[in-house]
Amino acid sequence: MTLSIYQNIGLKRVVNASGRVTKLGVSTISDKVAVAAVEGASSYVVIDDLIDRAGELIAEHTGAEGACVTSCASAALALSIAGLVTRGQWTAVYKLPDPCGAANEVVLQKGHSIDFGAPIQTMIRLGGGCPVECGQANEVHPEDIEEAITDKTVCLLYVKSHHCVQKGMVDIETMRDIAHAHNLPFVMDCAAEEDFRKYIALGADIVCYSGAKALEATTSGFMCGKREYAEWAKRQYHGVGRAMKVGKEQIMGLLAALDQYEARDHAAEVEVNVAKIDWLVSEINKIRGLHAEKIQDEAGRAIFRCRITFDSEAPVGLTMEQVNEKLVSGDPIVWARTEFLNLGKIDFDPRPMLEGDKELIVEVLKQIMEG
Numbered sequence: 001m002t003l004s005i006y007q008n009i010g011l012k013r014v015v016n017a018s019g020r021v022t023k024l025g026v027s028t029i030s031d032k033v034a035v036a037a038v039e040g041a042s043s044y045v046v047i048d049d050l051i052d053r054a055g056e057l058i059a060e061h062t063g064a065e066g067a068c069v070t071s072c073a074s075a076a077l078a079l080s081i082a083g084l085v086t087r088g089q090w091t092a093v094y095k096l097p098d099p100c101g102a103a104n105e106v107v108l109q110k111g112h113s114i115d116f117g118a119p120i121q122t123m124i125r126l127g128g129g130c131p132v133e134c135g136q137a138n139e140v141h142p143e144d145i146e147e148a149i150t151d152k153t154v155c156l157l158y159v160k161s162h163h164c165v166q167k168g169m170v171d172i173e174t175m176r177d178i179a180h181a182h183n184l185p186f187v188m189d190c191a192a193e194e195d196f197r198k199y200i201a202l203g204a205d206i207v208c209y210s211g212a213k214a215l216e217a218t219t220s221g222f223m224c225g226k227r228e229y230a231e232w233a234k235r236q237y238h239g240v241g242r243a244m245k246v247g248k249e250q251i252m253g254l255l256a257a258l259d260q261y262e263a264r265d266h267a268a269e270v271e272v273n274v275a276k277i278d279w280l281v282s283e284i285n286k287i288r289g290l291h292a293e294k295i296q297d298e299a300g301r302a303i304f305r306c307r308i309t310f311d312s313e314a315p316v317g318l319t320m321e322q323v324n325e326k327l328v329s330g331d332p333i334v335w336a337r338t339e340f341l342n343l344g345k346i347d348f349d350p351r352p353m354l355e356g357d358k359e360l361i362v363e364v365l366k367q368i369m370e371g
């Protein structure tokens with residue numbers, strides 16, 4: 001078998017059964033996206049013009065007035081906040097990350113104050129913002145949001161993610177209406193969402209997306225929304241945004257992925273993934289000591305996973321933590337989802353699995369369970 005480019009520099013092969021996660025490289029690109037990235041990297045262009053044109057094309061794909069292409073969703077958040085704090089004024093742009101006394105408070109619900117690999121609060125601060133959490137971790141009321149708004153508030157931020165507390169939070173429409181009643185922009189972090197039009201159509205003023213997650217693009221991201229906010233975000237490339245530079249090859253890969261996304265048959269992709277899960281469930285259930293079942297994503301997306309637990313004949317002395325330890329220390333590494341490991345559950349996500357991966361997972365689980 002031929003070695004991968006990563007094995008050639010001495011790293012282990014990884015079976016990604018976790019999802020589009022940064023710690024494993026998020027996603028893989030299609031040939032069409034790869035060609036666009038290589039062609040983009042192989043000649044010159046006026047970068048400010050490319051950023052403007054990419055913004056127009058992203059706006060067409062999202063139904064927004066404008067957009068700003070970024071290096072990732074985190075950068076989209078930081079540059080959006082920077083735009084709102086500076087209101088696009090050059091003197092303020094050059095002074096960031098110091099907001100120099102400008103209004104900079106970003107109100108978010110406490111159950112949305114997540115860590116997605118880095119704290120969302122850090123992205124707010126990078127843009128000169130000051131995060132203001134409201135309510136409690138498991139319960140937020142519209143009044144909590146109202147009371148957090150001051151004359152230093154620049155926007156309300158809603159985080160749409162499976163990482164967030166799902167119960168007890170104020171919903172999108174209510175938070176949007178509160179923002180608009182106070183003449184404040186309503187900003188959304190939709191990094192891993194799969195619908196690129198929905199939240200703009202719902203009236204969000206800024207929506208931030210990752211390019212490498214649902215779109216399966218080169219490492220990239222974008223903010224889309226009101227034209228003025230997109231222009232303010234773009235100006236940051238001559239300030240703090242320089243440290244979040246997005247390359248021409250990343251941008252061309254993203255644009256190709258946006259075209260490709262509209263042509264993709266998403267229902268057929270879900271079916272292929274469900275078939276992988278059904279196969280995994282039936283094969284893993286043949287292994288003595290393990291029970292497997294098909295489950296759906298906690299945030300309600302059309303994502304199905306295979307969940308394993310010990311069945312009644314669980315081998316004495318073996319814990320799920322130890323099973324996972326063996327999965328991640330083998331060669332190849334098998335990286336599953338472990339959010340519920342403390343409850344004795346390991347989940348396998350079929351979307352990032354490559355050819356031969358599901359067979360390998362079953363083989364490795366058999367070896368672990370048979371000692």
Ligand SMILES: *Cc1c(COP(=O)(O)O)cnc(C)c1O
Nearest residue numbers: 072073074116161191192210221
């Ligand atoms: C992944 C994620 C991010 C960060 O996206 P990057 O493109 O990796 O910067 C931000 N917010 C949420 C909710 C995420 O899931």
